Amino acid sequence: MRILVFTNTPAHVHLYRHAVARLEERGHEVCVLGREAGCTTDLLEFYGMPYRTYGEHVPETASRLEFGTALASQFARIARATLEFQPDVVFGRGPYAAAAGTLARAPTVLVLDDEPTDFNHTISRPFADTILSPSVTRRDLGDAHYTFDGFVECASLHPEVFDPDSTVHEYLGIDADEPYAILRFNALEALHDAGLEGFTPSQRRDLIDRLGERLTVFVSDEGGTLDLADLPARPYDLHPALIHDAMAGASLLVADTGTMVTEAGLLGTPALRYRGTDDHVYGEFQELERQGLVEQFDTYAEVRDRALALAGDGTAADRWQRRREAYVTDLVNLTNLLVDVAEARGSVDRLDPSSRRVVRPRSVVSR
Known part of the structure; x- marks a missing residue:
């Protein structure tokens, strides 16, 4: 065929x-x-x-x-x-x-x-x-x-097709037991993103400053406009094929885009989505919220405070992994x-x- x-x-x-x-x-x-x-x-x-x-x-x-x-x-x-x-x-x-x-x-x-x-x-x-x-x-x-x-x-x-690369910390240039967060900022250039707004430039900088005090921060900036020179963060610059391995090893993912939040939730990584001006109701996010794998927020203050709380919670990763094992395996x-x-x-x-x-x-x- x-x-x-x-x-x-x-x-x-x-x-x-x-x-x-x-x-x-x-x-x-x-x-x-x-x-x-x-x-x-x-x-x-x-x-x-x-x-x-x-x-x-x-x-x-x-x-x-x-x-x-x-x-x-x-x-x-x-x-x-x-x-x-x-x-x-x-x-x-x-x-x-x-x-x-x-x-x-x-x-x-x-x-x-x-x-x-x-x-x-x-x-x-x-x-x-x-x-x-x-x-x-x-x-x-x-x-x-x-x-x-x-x-x-x-x-x-x-789980039947994905086996995370346990050496991803080495690729990232950090210690094997070093906790890290990935922040994903959307360029909002797709057809379905028309008219939407995510994190503002000042909110991005504030979130990086605050999270950087608690753990290592990697930033994936889809628009390529954010200057990290004076911020406590590193650009996420691994080959794009390694992003799921990096998310699987992360302690936290925060984003104003949808796909990576869904992926992180299915990997058992605490995943926070800032809706910004996106008021569309997605069935996928509703389901992942019900399973305790994804959390969504309408205001910057809410997502910031929740991210800081999870960054200081040493038991969060284990809780998310247990939820993933109980839910994703049967999909x-x-x-x-x-x-x-x-x-x-x-x-x-x-x-x-x-x-x-x-x-x-x-x-x-x-x-």
Whole structure:
């Protein structure tokens, strides 16, 4: 079989990397179409995935002309790659996957989470043969929509597929028993981030100053605008493929972005999310809050005070790990499901009984 996979962001690389490797091991031909967005191509290279690039991420600051020109160029490259590859099934999300599946007349599988915008869903839903999402997703996308108990991040972070690198402290240049925090500051340039505000520059500096008095602080600044020269922190500068190992070894993660908070929670690392002006209700965060793995805050003072309390709590890491073991182990290993759906040519009805049991129609999931 020939399987086409879209990786529009770094998170999508992690979503599909184990499935791609396993499908290739089973003799299938896989083509990954990636977009230059953040560290996407760095990850594709690191994991040796068979990829081509179809374009670059267009920031929200681009003009309509720039956006339209870039979009037309991307769709043209996707069309050429799709016609050359002739896939039997397409995996992705949004208009890119929908266009490729339609052009190739191949079943299209969308793997979605509870993102705030309707654009991707509205454009792609009519062309999808199968839609997969976590059971906590709040949308009902019709008869083709199936859910599973877990998160899209379970494809790379389920205990069956993720084994943290115990030498990550060495890579970070700190002692093996030295506690550290990771602060992740969002650039807020994605389509779903339009109009949102996270930590202000002064709040970032204040948080670093205060946390730096209690433990070692590493800063991952997506926008690259924060000067750490006079602050008690170091830039997080490991290869992006090591971020999950670094999060697994951290005593605390604080962020104004969603994906890394979800990932840290699933790894059993105390994870705090500052909502800022984001008032969208995400099913994933609600579930992780119920499990005691993630905490969310509406004001800077609240997230700051909670971060300082956890930084001084020597028992917090053990509590979070116990919660993780009690909850995450029983979630669906999404990599297994993706491989099974690919080999069933995108059809849930063709899955064998054991695989079919882990998905259910969204319409029967209680809201």
